[in-house]
Amino acid sequence: MINDNEKVIDELKKIVKQKGLKYTEQREIVLKILMHAQEHLTAEEIYNLIKIKEPDSNIGIATVYRALSFLEEVDLIASITFGSEGKKYESNAKAHHDHLICTVCGKIVEFVDEEIEKRQEKIAKQNNFKVTSHSMQLYGICSNCQ
Amino acid sequence: MINDNEKVIDELKKIVKQKGLKYTEQREIVLKILMHAQEHLTAEEIYNLIKIKEPDSNIGIATVYRALSFLEEVDLIASITFGSEGKKYESNAKAHHDHLICTVCGKIVEFVDEEIEKRQEKIAKQNNFKVTSHSMQLYGICSNCQ
DNA sequence: GTCAATGCAAATCGTTTGCATGAAC
DNA sequence: GTTCATGCAAACGATTTGCATTGAC
Numbered sequence: 131m132i133n134d135n136e137k138v139i140d141e142l143k144k145i146v147k148q149k150g151l152k153y154t155e156q157r158e159i160v161l162k163i164l165m166h167a168q169e170h171l172t173a174e175e176i177y178n179l180i181k182i183k184e185p186d187s188n189i190g191i192a193t194v195y196r197a198l199s200f201l202e203e204v205d206l207i208a209s210i211t212f213g214s215e216g217k218k219y220e221s222n223a224k225a226h227h228d229h230l231i232c233t234v235c236g237k238i239v240e241f242v243d244e245e246i247e248k249r250q251e252k253i254a255k256q257n258n259f260k261v262t263s264h265s266m267q268l269y270g271i272c273s274n275c276q
Numbered sequence: 277m278i279n280d281n282e283k284v285i286d287e288l289k290k291i292v293k294q295k296g297l298k299y300t301e302q303r304e305i306v307l308k309i310l311m312h313a314q315e316h317l318t319a320e321e322i323y324n325l326i327k328i329k330e331p332d333s334n335i336g337i338a339t340v341y342r343a344l345s346f347l348e349e350v351d352l353i354a355s356i357t358f359g360s361e362g363k364k365y366e367s368n369a370k371a372h373h374d375h376l377i378c379t380v381c382g383k384i385v386e387f388v389d390e391e392i393e394k395r396q397e398k399i400a401k402q403n404n405f406k407v408t409s410h411s412m413q414l415y416g417i418c419s420n421c422q
Numbered sequence: 423g424t425c426a427a428t429g430c431a432a433a434t435c436g437t438t439t440g441c442a443t444g445a446a447c
Numbered sequence: 448g449t450t451c452a453t454g455c456a457a458a459c460g461a462t463t464t465g466c467a468t469t470g471a472c
Binding site: 189 | 447
């Protein structure tokens with residue numbers, strides 16, 4: 131598990147090299163922030179975290195956006211947009227999962243259900259779709275907020 | 277089915293009266309556009325459609341946004357945000373359904389799967405969530421685009 | 423040395439708001 | 448006549464872009 135982080139960084143290095151692009155500290159920092167995050171973060175939250183955790187790096191918000199687009203494109207991270215809280219990112223190093231979201235306090239619970247995954251495959255097949263990914267959110271009120 | 281539209285308009289009239297608000301042509305137009313739409317529309321698409329379909333109405337974009345917020349709040353319409361295409365709306369007069377989305381051409385297929393619906397309920401119960409709604413999207417490549 | 427990536431500021435996009443006017447009740 | 452809703456334009460927040468500079472290779 132702990133070693134996973136190194137693997138993801140290596141993956142990033144490989145992708146960058148393969149594409150003939152350059153490996154920069156900034157992209158690495160953004161990816162690391164997301165790997166260590168327990169929650170889903172917006173671009174601005176990531177930017178603020180970097181300023182706190184890596185005060186020497188002097189990264190610009192535009193670079194954060196550019197790094198996020200890049201990392202999402204190469205599938206190292208993923209984004210979801212819930213309600214009015216804007217686009218949020220999470221690392222793809224985590225196993226696949228869906229989300230239960232409390233509409234009162236914003237709490238997010240992650241879960242996986244094998245049965246649902248199977249049905250999704252079946253539905254895609256029925257419609258002649260080749261599925262690349264999916265996202266599912268259940269909105270509701272968590273036990274604390276009820 | 278054809279009669280459904282009238283029912284929805286009556287529902288809107290009822291809600292508006294109940295809340296002590298005013299019944300306006302603008303809110304009706306926005307709702308009608310969504311009821312007749314075959315696809316999911318953004319606020320701007322709705323605005324443009326109104327200018328074409330109801331050229332005499334002289335509705336402002338701000339009013340479209342206000343009408344959409346209102347209609348969503350009273351649950352006559354619903355919104356989803358996929359990928360980078362922004363927030364899109366659809367009428368709730370349709371039955372509940374989920375979405376299969378082609379990432380190449382943007383085609384959207386709607387479906388419902390009872391088994392998945394049941395599992396979702398179960399998962400929510402396990403986590404002590406009171407579910408109010410959910411949204412599920414399968415992304416992939418449709419038969420035409422493969 | 424070359425070319426991609428960066429930081430910064432300006433520009434842009436979608437959405438919201440303030441306010442005077444108009445329409446529903 | 449009162450109050451809510453509208454249209455317009457200005458304001459806003461999030462994201463993107465242009466450009467000169469820096470840093471990776």
